[in-house]
Amino acid sequence: MKRYPAEFKADAVALYRSRPGVTIKSVAAGLGVNTETLRNWIRAADGRRSGSHSTPATTSQPGGDAVQAELAVTRKRIRELEEEHDILRKAARYFAGETRW
Numbered sequence: 001m002k003r004y005p006a007e008f009k010a011d012a013v014a015l016y017r018s019r020p021g022v023t024i025k026s027v028a029a030g031l032g033v034n035t036e037t038l039r040n041w042i043r044a045a046d047g048r049r050s051g052s053h054s055t056p057a058t059t060s061q062p063g064g065d066a067v068q069a070e071l072a073v074t075r076k077r078i079r080e081l082e083e084e085h086d087i088l089r090k091a092a093r094y095f096a097g098e099t100r101w
Helices: 005-016 024-031 034-050 066-097
Strands: none
Touching: 005 024, 005 034, 005 066, 024 034
């Protein structure tokens, strides 16, 4: 059985999450891993993350819940974009090293 580093697993899960509407099968194929393997990594990541990123809603202003919800969505999107940027930077570094003679 092939072993993958934890960083690769985390990057694969981040890549899947950063692309709304993409299938696990297509991401797994692009990374060269089994579909069920990626699915298990996603499940494991969900288990570790459950409840860890919750923020208390302590707003006393009318409409504050909507602002807090939008802020949470925006922060999540920023995290996803940062993860995607890191993945792309690592891939570019890898392929640049591979093309050197």
